[in-house]
Amino acid sequence: MFADASNFVQSVDNTFIFIVAVCVFFLVLITTLMIVFVIKYNRKKNKKAVNIHGSVPLEIIWTVIPTLLVLVMFYFGWEGYVKMQDAPPNSMIIKVTAQMWSWKFEYPNGVKSDTLYVPLNQPVKVLLHSMDVDHSFYVPAFRIKKDVIPNYNNTAWFKPEQLGKFDIMCAVYCGLRHSYMYSAVVVMKQKDFNKWLAKQEEGKSDVDTTSSKM
C-alpha cells in the first residue's frame, strides 16, 4: 500500500501518518486516563469525591497545544494539496470523459481508449468532462481524486512512478451502475507506450466510440 505509484503518494501518506500518530497519542491518553480514573476513584474504594471546579492554566494548555498541533497538520495538508494543483508545462494532456457508467480517454493525437495508458515518469494532466451527472475520477494508488462535474472543466495531474496496472474508480455516486464504473490506468515504459500509441493511431481507436465532444 505504501509503494510509490505516483509523485503524490509520499506526501499524502506522510501527512496521514503524522496526523494519525498525533490522534492515536491523544486517544490513548484520554482512554488511559478514563480507565485509570474509573478504577482508582471507584465508588467502592473512594467514597469521598473532591469538588474541583476547574483550572484556567489547564484550560489554556489543552486549548493552545491542540491548536498548535492542528495548525501544523493544516500546513502539511495545504502544502501537499498545492502541489496537486499545477501540472508541469511538459505534461501530456489527456481528455477524460465520464458518462453513466464508463470512462473514455482521448489522447492529443485523437486516439481514444477506454483504458488509460500512460508512460512511466511522464507527467499527465487529465481534463475532466462529464456527459451527464457528477462523477469523480479516483485513482487510489496515485492518491488523487477530482470530481467530474458537468460544465466545470476540472483538471488533475499525476506523474506515474511505477510500472503496472492500477484501478480507476468513480467516487461520487452516479446512479444504478455507479459501483461498476471502473477502468484502469496502465503505466508502461516510454517505448512500449509509443508502440501502443502508434498501433492505435493506425486503427485510430481501439474502441467503438462515437465522438464524445462536449
Place this chain on the structure above:
Amino acid sequence: MSNSSIALDGNGKLPSYLIDQGKHKGILAWLLSTDHKRIAILYMIGVLSFFAVGVSLGFLIRLELLTPEGTIVSAQAYNELFTLHGVIMIFIVVIPAIPGIFGNFFLPIMIGAKDVAFPRLNLLSWYLYIIGGTMILLSMVLPGGAADTGWTFYIPYSVRTGTNMVFTLSAVFILGFSSILTGMNFLTTIHRMRAPGMGWFKMPLFAWSLYATGWIQLLATPIVGITLLLVIIERVFGVGLFDPTLGGDPMLFQHMFWMYSHPAVYIIIVPAMGVISEIIPVFAHRTIFGYKFIAYSSIAIAVFGSMVWAHHMFAVGLSNNAEFIFSLLTFLVAIPSAIKVFNWTATLYKGSIELEAPMLYALAFIFLFSIGGLTGIIQGALNVDIYLTDTYFIVGHIHYVIFGGTGMALFAALHYWLPKMFGRMYNKKVAKVAFWHIFVGFNILYFPFLIMGWLGMPRRSYHYLPRFQIYHVIATVGSWVLVAGLLIMFINLLRSLRYGKIITENNIWGGESLEWKVQTPPIAENFEEIPVVTAAPYEYKENDEPVLEKEEIV
C-alpha cells in the same frame, strides 16, 4: 403505565403527568396534549420506531455486502436502501432524537418552568415531524420507488432519477419546519422562562447545549428548506437553477446543501454533548470540571460550525483560497470539541465513580466520539482528504461521530432519565450486558470501514473489488453483535415500563439539577410552586454520600 398510577396513588403523591390527562380523554389526551412531557413521550415513540426501521435497513445493507456481487437485493434496491437508511437516520432519528425527547421533557423542568414557551407550537412540531417521517416511509411503497440519490440529493442526478424525489424532498422540507419550531421554542423558553435565580451560568449544561443547538436550527435549517424546494421546482418546472443542461449550476446546490447539512452535524452532536455533561458529574458524584469552558465551547461550535461547510467539497474543484480557508477553519472547529473531551475526562479525577449503565454509555461516548472527531481531523488535511473523501473512511467517520456520539448519548439518556419519566427501573444487569454487546459490536462493525477507506474502497457501492471482502465480512458480523445488543437493550427498557421496580424517590442517581427535585414521575406543570434557584447545577456537598441505596432489581 396504568400500573404505575395505582402504585403512585398509594404513596400519597400527586397524580403524575401520566395520569393527569388534562381536558381530553383516552388517546386524545396524548394526541392533543400540549404538556411538554406528553409531547416528549410522543417524540420518543416516533424516534424509536423510525430508528428500528433505520437499523433494519442498515442490517440489510450489511447482509448484501457480504459478497462483492449482488446477493439478496438488486442494485436499484441497494441504492434505495442506503438512501433511505441515511435519510431516516439523519432527518428523522438523530436530529430530533435528543431535543425532541429529552429536551422537551427536561429543559422546562431543569430551568424551573411549567412548560415550553409555546406549547401548541410544540405539538405542531411533533405533527410536522410525524407527517414528514411517514411520508419518507410511504415513499418506499409508492410507485416509482424510494429516492435513490443518497441522503445528499446531489444534482444533477436528483433531477434525472425516476424515483419519488418530489415526495421525499417535500418530506424533508416539512421535517425542517418541525426542527425550526423546536429550536425557536427552546430559545424562547430559555430566554424568558427561567425560574427566579436561574441565571445563565446556573443553567445545567444540557440547557446550554440546547440553547446553542436552537440557534443553529433556527438559522441553518431554512437554508436546506429553500434548497430542497428549489430542487422540487427544478424537477417539476425545469427552471435551470441547478441543472447544467439548462444552464444551471450543480455546484450551487452543493454549497447550499452543506451550508445547512454541516451545521446539522452540530444540531445532532451538541445536545448529545449536553447529555454527557449531565451524566458524568452525577456518576462521578462531584462538580463538573470547567463549567464555563464547556458552556462557551457549545457556542463556539455553533459559530465556527456554520463556517466550514465547504470541507465536504474539497475534491469538487474549489479555488485555492476557498480550500485554504475552509481547511483552516475545519481544524479550528475541532478545538472546542477537544476542550469538552478534556473537561469531561478531568471531571472523573478525584470523583467517586459509579459505573451504572448511563455512565458506561457516557464513557463509551467519549471514546467513540473521540475516534469520530480525530478521524475528522485526518480529513481536514487537504491532500489527505482528496484521497479519503467519498470512501468508506468518511462513512466510518460519520458513524463514529453520529452513532458513536449521538447514538450512545441517546442510549445514555434513556438509561439515565427513563426511570424518572416512568417511575420504574430497568434491570441493571441486563442493561450492562446490552451495553457490552453494543460497544463491541459497534467497533467490529465500523472500524473496518476506516481501514477499507484508507485502502481506497469507494462509498455507496453495491459491487466492490474482491480484495475488500474480508473487511466487509468482519463489518457484517459486527452488525449482528450490535443488533443483538440493541434488541437486548430495548427489550429491557420496554419491559421495565411495565414490570420494572417502582421508584418512589425523587432523586434516583444523586443528581443536583432540578429534575431530581421534582416528583417521580413529574406532575403536570412540573412544580407545585416555582422554585427559587440559589445553587449552581453541579454543586455537590463535601463528602458526598449516596442519596439513597440503589438495589439491583431482580
